[in-house]
Amino acid sequence: MMHFPIKRRVAVVGAGMTLYRRRLQETTKEMVFHAVKMALDSAGLTIKDVDAVVGGSAPDLFDGIHMKGENVITEAGGALKPYLRNFTGGTTGVSQQINAWSIVASGLADVCISVSWEKMSPCHPHPQYAFWTIFDRIIERPLGVNLVWIFALEMNRYMHKHNIKKEDIALVAVKNKANALDHPCAQLPAKITVEDVLNSPVMCWPVQRLDISPPSDGASAVIFASEDVAKKITDTPVWVIGVGRCEDTTYWMNRDLYFPYYAYYAGQQAYSMAHIHNPRKEIDVFEIYDPFDYKELHHMEGLRLCGKGEAPKLTREGVTQRDGDMPVNPSGGLMGVGNPIAAGGGMKVCEIFWQLRKEAGKRQVKKDATVGLAHAWGELMQGSSVLIMKV
Amino acid sequence: MSVKISKYPGVGLKEEDIKGKKVLTTVWPCNLKYSWSAGVAVGRFLTELKNGKIIGRVCKKCGRILIPPRMYCEWCWKPTDEWVYVKDTGTINTYAITHLATDGVTRLKEPMPIAVIQLDVPAKLPRFFAGFLHYLGEVKPEDVKFGMKVKAVWKPPEERIGSITDIKYFKPV
Numbered sequence: 001m002m003h004f005p006i007k008r009r010v011a012v013v014g015a016g017m018t019l020y021r022r023r024l025q026e027t028t029k030e031m032v033f034h035a036v037k038m039a040l041d042s043a044g045l046t047i048k049d050v051d052a053v054v055g056g057s058a059p060d061l062f063d064g065i066h067m068k069g070e071n072v073i074t075e076a077g078g079a080l081k082p083y084l085r086n087f088t089g090g091t092t093g094v095s096q097q098i099n100a101w102s103i104v105a106s107g108l109a110d111v112c113i114s115v116s117w118e119k120m121s122p123c124h125p126h127p128q129y130a131f132w133t134i135f136d137r138i139i140e141r142p143l144g145v146n147l148v149w150i151f152a153l154e155m156n157r158y159m160h161k162h163n164i165k166k167e168d169i170a171l172v173a174v175k176n177k178a179n180a181l182d183h184p185c186a187q188l189p190a191k192i193t194v195e196d197v198l199n200s201p202v203m204c205w206p207v208q209r210l211d212i213s214p215p216s217d218g219a220s221a222v223i224f225a226s227e228d229v230a231k232k233i234t235d236t237p238v239w240v241i242g243v244g245r246c247e248d249t250t251y252w253m254n255r256d257l258y259f260p261y262y263a264y265y266a267g268q269q270a271y272s273m274a275h276i277h278n279p280r281k282e283i284d285v286f287e288i289y290d291p292f293d294y295k296e297l298h299h300m301e302g303l304r305l306c307g308k309g310e311a312p313k314l315t316r317e318g319v320t321q322r323d324g325d326m327p328v329n330p331s332g333g334l335m336g337v338g339n340p341i342a343a344g345g346g347m348k349v350c351e352i353f354w355q356l357r358k359e360a361g362k363r364q365v366k367k368d369a370t371v372g373l374a375h376a377w378g379e380l381m382q383g384s385s386v387l388i389m390k391v
Numbered sequence: 392m393s394v395k396i397s398k399y400p401g402v403g404l405k406e407e408d409i410k411g412k413k414v415l416t417t418v419w420p421c422n423l424k425y426s427w428s429a430g431v432a433v434g435r436f437l438t439e440l441k442n443g444k445i446i447g448r449v450c451k452k453c454g455r456i457l458i459p460p461r462m463y464c465e466w467c468w469k470p471t472d473e474w475v476y477v478k479d480t481g482t483i484n485t486y487a488i489t490h491l492a493t494d495g496v497t498r499l500k501e502p503m504p505i506a507v508i509q510l511d512v513p514a515k516l517p518r519f520f521a522g523f524l525h526y527l528g529e530v531k532p533e534d535v536k537f538g539m540k541v542k543a544v545w546k547p548p549e550e551r552i553g554s555i556t557d558i559k560y561f562k563p564v
Contacts (some may be wrong), residue, residue: 017392024402035401042393050452064419121404129494136430138437139459139555143505143524144493150524150563151508152487159535160485185399186393205488205502205532218401249465253507253523254457257485271470349393359393 009239010104011230012389013223014043015350020187020218020338023121028063032117032345033075035219039113040077042224043233044124050223051109053078055085056096058341058378061069062131065120076115082108088340089134090289092116093220093345094385097374098243100224101387110226116346117191117219120255127215134380137299150381152204155294159206161258162309164297166206168290170197171209171315174294176329180336182362187338195294213291216338220346222353236257238356241371242276242388244269250253252380263302263377266384270373271304272387280305280326283388284369285355287348289377290333296320299375302384323366330355330363345376347385356391429553432460435474437553439440443545447512447521454515459523464465466516475553479543480564481522488532504535508561528560 016038018024018031026034032055040046053076054070065071069085076083082103093116100114120127125279131147158164171194180189192210200209230237246265249255267279275280288303290296297311305326306314312322320328331337331351334344353370354360374387392399427456429437432448436459439446447456448471450464457464462483464471486506490498504527512521523538527535528544551557 015393016396019403021401021403023404023409024401024404025404031401038396038400042396064421126495129493131495132436132493132530136459137425137427138433140524140556142556143526145524146491146493146495147490148495149487149489149505150490153485153505153524156487157485180465187403202488202490204491209486249519251459251465254519254521256518256520257507281491354393357393359395361392361394 006105007107008105009227010101010240012216012240012353013230013233013237014039014045014247015222015353016042017185017220017347017350018218019185020119020216020340022214022216023215024185025214027167027244028065028068028117028119029072029075029215029221031119032072032115035117035221036075036077036115038229039221045111045223045233047077048112050077050111051111052082052103054082054096054100054103054112054347056091056092056114056342057118058087059086059130059134059159061123061133063122063303064126064320066354072117073249075307077113079118084341088379088383090291090341091345091376091385092378094340094349094374094376094387095245097154097222097349097387098385101243104224104226110229111222113221114224115219115221116342117216117277118340118343119324121217148204148207150252150272151292154381156206157257158294158298163310164312166198167194168312168316169211169294169297172290172296173197173335175315175321176290176333177333179363180332183332183337186332186336188214189332189336207292212329213339217338218340218343220336220343220350222346222349234391236357236391237354238389241390242270242274244367244386245384247379247383250380250382252382256367258306260302260384262300262382263299263375263384264304267303268387270386270388276388279303283371283373284367285365285372286326286328287351287374288328289340289345290329290335290376293335294322296333296378297329299377302374312371322363327365327367330360330365348374348376352389356389436460439555440555441551442550442558445447445477445479445510446474447477449475455519456512456521458510458512458521477521478511479506481541482537483535483537483541484509484520484522485537486527486535502532504530504532506561508541525558526560527562529562
């Protein structure tokens, strides 16, 4: 059993993000600068107030800049300061917040910026091809595997195990893309129907075009501060009360994909630290990693928000809508706002920050939200990170 | 996004803006080549595939047969103990029907069924089994079922090179 002798309380005090688009004219460096500047401005800080910086970005192959963490140090505000990069695929956007939190909690820094970015558009013919290189080079790549294939394998296993219909999964795409209509930075906001999803082109059955999030360019940033500093900066600091991360084996083809144990264990760590016993009752708003519509459901079950196979029912009943009892992805999620891998997770942390500060405008959930959870998932479909925040 | 913020940085581009050179771009055709050793465990696995056989490693502590083989058991965190041949039959643990080629954009002429093959090996740990990803053949996509019994179809010996593709596909028994 883990114990958490945390040295200092840590709060999020600022957040920012760029537009998320299929292609942005801005370079990686320019995107990072804009996101960091917005976060600093929103907290009333300057770069001189920042003691340390965490960068987060996933495969280097997208923008073709190897060791791209170093590429943005200047723009991230990290020159002549402690800087580290988190590089854990899809979990990056939440995992890196845990790095930033630990830097402040340990006393190494009073203020730490955590900036996430991804520029996928430079990669041709399609960024999807870059994912081929994350697979085992001897026994998987010769088969021509890509990420859509293995997600389709996982989605089908999940559907089969619980007898879930595609219609129920499509409801997640409908909800999230509609939520994104109220997000000014969203790439793919849309009013669509279940039929639209079911009639969209098949990518790899059961995955169809509208089941999947797009490739994106974009950056987001979050600022962490120690308790005494946070209270000077703002009247409404958003406290980090729980963190968790977990990885399952890389041998994905040797495990039953129907249940995400990595999400379960990451959630349990964070709940334990936050003294949360019933996450569904004690957490008010959720941003759950949804690069595919079925993953929102899969992760809800992994995070113990409902029993195994029960997430589609909650979705059908409207429980996960913004005005529902357990709002999930009020931002519009990756399905609607876009999926610049690391910045996809980063956006979710920003959204929880804005929701808890009641700054989300039209996206504000109906509940009086005081506790929120951001979750990301990644690597070779094997890991999760969880961050729980409270005002 | 916060209601306190009203300007959102970023200039979205269309594909035509790039192709039509409305914005300046630089092109780098990445042309690196790599040669990888298959390693100790998978090297032997590939050698046996060339012989038309599937081989795994045994962990005597948890009782698992590990396929793809590794020289260590990740759960017992110890070296595995010995080699063992297994049958080239199994069941479909999960499957999908791909319409897309590896590059993520090219559409295949014929949709192709792929599957995680759970080999006929006793599963000693409830969540974990022996097996790997492969193609399905001699079956229509709509006829593929969960739990279907399948068997490897091998390339002729003279065409085998010591690769996972020495198995052409798995077909229903």
